[in-house]
Amino acid sequence: MPTRPLKQKTIGLLGGCSNVATGEYYRFLNDAVNARLGGWEIAETLIAGMNFGNIEAFIRDNDWDGLGRYMQSKIDSLVAGGADVILCVSNTLHKPMEALMEGAPIPMIHIADPTGAAIKAQGLRKVALFGTRPVMEMDYLKARYQDRFGIETVAPSEAERTDIDRIIFDELVKGELREASKRRYLDIAARMRRDDGVEGLILGCTEIFLLIDQDDAPDFPMFNTSKLHCDAAVEFALSS
Template identity: 75%
Template structure:
């Protein structure tokens, strides 16, 4: 039994709402992660600022990254003012503006690509497929980080496949809708990329994808759940003093 109260742990500042579906899962992962390690009634200490996903969707569709950065900067400042010790953004897509925002503040963030990159390197991955929103699959900000920090090449699906993956995310997954048809389509794309592109695994590079497909669907094809790996890294950070 822990004798000193309150238990010391760092406050995890969650930049949420991107989407609300992912935010719920992050909150569960964080609390379960702390309880798994400490037992009893212990859970994570968190501070959540939820963004309106309608704003995020509009900025992304309009390719207005400056507007998105300004919107997110205000929310990050609220987390800092509220006493967060670290920032955790529940979206792969939004790490593009987040990197610029966090460069201007002294508070640390846990980058979503880093625990995933470490897990892939530990698994011996060299070439993996990347599923996510269209910006994640088309732009280089995550691909470069995986390559430069972890020596891992990321391959995106074809343009037509990217359109399908992106549509399913925005029209279904972020609205908590999961269909057998969409699941089979994602798995078919993954299998094609394994066969034709020679990828060794798959990054679930949108934080709702693991709710549609997971490792059990392709047991011999490693999948890397960015949401769970990200949350686990935050638990490590929060409980560092209790090791």
């Protein structure tokens, strides 16, 4: 029998972005620890839950400074609470996250890094990127994939980006999974595969995997940023 309490690092979740994604992160983390350790073992976590209404308003108003100040107070609470590492439960919010974590006494695991490593391991060089408008239109994630992993990310067309973003904010963050929206996402992916030559798809919003996943297109690699992010955190938490 192991000595109790069993030693593992505490994973701090900067959550609420959205509550749906935060719940899935908690499930992924616990399932992954239990798969490794068995028995009744799960992850040790702290969750700082933000109000998604605040986040949506800051993003809608393009107020990244205001969003950063709001996020900083929650990051500080995770540090004070004893977290050993921080995960931001959102691709979108990684735009301010890097600067906010500079000089922090604990590390963060960047959501793009385990995804980039998984794409590179499959030998892919050009992939589609689905997510919110900031994720698809700004360079902060695209540049990281390119600079660190040599991966080109391609955004959908303007009309496609509008639909992808709308479905995220109006449906997925509320836990609504509609067949018409699933078909739209899969049609966009198929169109990009045919016309843009993409070799795979980054599910670059932490709720997208609930709508589409690998089973929907078995011969077209999909990369679930949420699951990959959590797996990397568990590897960190259980390391000596």
